[in-house]
Amino acid sequence: MIKFFLIVNKQGQTRLSRYYERTEVQRRTLLESDIIRLCLSRSKDQCSFIEYKDFKLVYRQYASLFIVVGIDETENEMAVFELIHNFVEVLDKYFSRVSELDIMFNLDKVHIILDEMLLNGSAVETNKTRILAPLLVLDKVAES
Template identity: 40%
Template sequence: MIHFVLLISRQGKVRLTKWYSPYTQKERTKVIRELSGLVLSRGPKLCNFVEWRGFKVAYKRYASLYFCMCTDHEDNELEILEIIHHFVEILDRYFGSVCELDLIFNFHKAYYILDELLIAGELQESSKKTVARLIAAQDSLVEAAKEERSSISTIIAQATK
């Protein structure tokens, strides 16, 4: 089971967090501080797995972001690296060569993509095409709601004149 997902920039800024196990806000802050210090200080030639507090943390650096997932000690590390890579591939496909700014300005879409992949810390959908189709459907619903809202506000504006 995945306990949490962290996306951290090289400067130590948190870009995305998703918690699947209960942590208080104080514990979350402490976890982020500990793990960002641990992961960012490791050399590029070292392995992408760290044992931490009885858990395993698998991480992978893509461009300026570190994608970290904390799992149970007995989980397969290579599977977690594949889930991270799968998430990055879907982000790349959606944003067209995803970068840190895409995640900053469109964090809600990154969360939606992550929610399509993982539920309760377990892999839900392994098909990139299915996730892309679901995201496109969500985007069309959002656009339809925006159009409806603008047409309603136009009708209200005309009625109040």
């Protein structure tokens, strides 16, 4: 099961965070700072899977952004690694080459995409067209 999903920039600022199990705000802050420090300090040659406390971290770097997913021991690391890539491909398709600014100024749309892909910490959809369908409907409604 996926415990959390983070998007962080190289400066260590969290751009998106979604938790799939109840976590207090103070614990989230400490957890995010530890995870950010840990992921940013690794070189590109090192593995993208990290054992951390009672769970595993799977992360990928895209330009200046790191996407970090915390999972329990039952989840497949490679499947989550590919899920991260699929998420970025969906963002690229919707925003036409997504950037950090797209995420910052359209956070609600990024959350909709993430919600279409994950439900209660489990991957439920990977088809890009189906993931984007609700957003495209909202865009058409907004235009009219």
